Amino acid sequence: MPASPPPLPPVRLPSDAVLARDALAAPLLTRAVRLARWAGPATRVGAGGELVDAQLAEAASVLGLPDDEDGEADASEAWRVAVDTGLVTVRDPEAGAEADEEGTVEPGGMLPLVTGGAPRDVLGLWLDGLETVCADAATPFFDDPEALTGLVGEDGEIDFEALDWDPEAEAEFLDGVLANLYLLTVAEGGSGDAPVPLPALAASMVVPPDDMGEPSDAVLEQVSEVMMRLDDQFRLLEPMGVVEYRPVDEALLGEDAQEPDAGAAGAPDVDDEDVARYGLVRLTPLGLYGIRSRLLESGVDAPAVGDLAERDAAALLTAVAAFPQDAARAETELWLARRAPLAAARELLAGAKGADAAGPLRRLHCQQALALVGADAEPAVREVLDDPELGGLARVWLVERGAPSVPAPPEEMVFWLTVDTIAAQLAADGDLSELTDLIEGLTGRHSGFFEQAWRVDHPATAEVLEAVGRLHRDRRLAKDARKAAFKARSRA
Structure with missing residues (x-):
């Protein structure tokens, strides 16, 4: 599949x-x-x-x-x-x-x-x-309606094949355009503030972004043709409040007009005004709502901030792991707004537990959510100090807030928390250099870390040690990590 x-x-x-x-x-x-x-x-x-x-x-x-x-x-x-x-x-x-x-x-x-x-x-x-x-x-425009006279059958229906026009294909094309525009919009933070250059949108319909190198003349010609189709379509969509559209500059439509570079929107030597002359389109908030509704009807998972407000903590912590940082915070704030602080903290901590692969990220986002709860969460946090999965997280949270009387963690808990923290960052797929710094910082706090780490009873121990072996910049310590990973695999 x-x-x-x-x-x-x-x-x-x-x-x-x-x-x-x-x-x-x-x-x-x-x-x-x-x-x-x-x-x-x-x-x-x-x-x-x-x-x-x-x-x-x-x-x-x-x-x-x-x-x-x-x-x-x-x-x-x-x-x-x-x-x-x-x-x-x-x-x-x-x-x-x-x-x-x-x-x-x-x-x-x-x-x-x-x-x-x-x-x-x-x-x-x-x-x-x-x-x-x-x-x-999605319907072609005909300057001369009389040209259709010979294409209408006895039943009054237009012969689409003779027109070389496939209504379903045209509808699918427009749906694809709007879906790509939606994706480009939400990928920038979800509010639709930044317009999308028309050449970039047209290029997304011609060649997948991952495959786009230096565009050939044939690709540029296709992009230009798609741009002209989109120009007509967005002029029709704008009065419905779906988009704000700056049309293609008519001065560029002459016979000697240079075809747009499919990657011009991101080229450093291209002036913003030059890009704008090829057309800019922005989904309005109403347009985002409308295209999202169409995506949902077609079976696409198109979440909106606030969808999780009535879900339990485990669902919240699992879902926000895939969200951009700002959206994750906004979603969590809406979830917290519907609950009493202490009850919310207890629910978050309960939802963060688990030995499944998503557990480390849930605990990472639980810690971030508890920071939004504030001091009211302290009683709930102290209740889990002896929990093998949450005790380390609880101590870190209390120390960061300057709370008094925080008991020192047992060594086993320290090692478990280190593995859990690295596992969460590996799952988050963040900046590689930052991840390397984190790995070296955490493993460097304990002398003989790799002699003990392979014994940690955490489902991600071997995976974490293998990652440390790949990423650690000290070749000797990287080798120690790989040895420890082998031991962890053998033990498992």
């Missing part, structure tokens, strides 16, 4: 109330609501629910849009959102009516939610509108 993809970092989202406010302020949803309130018994629609041509100009006028094709196109898009979200309800012609007879509309059942719905109701309405916009963004 293929390996499971690594979990996405957690996203930090505003409250539902703030997101709902942003949803109602999205220009496209605002226009859809205005059209729904404007529509009445005299409003006529075609067989597909679209406004008839005679009423598009009036709809554009109601919305304050220009009296031209662009204004009517924007009005038509807003009307589609109104229909698809249930802000208006389309009534087809009566049975037996003439083929060219038009349908009518009436206010939809979702319209009252705009002013009277809970934040979740408003967000559900917005998500329905997002589906419509994504479907439109």
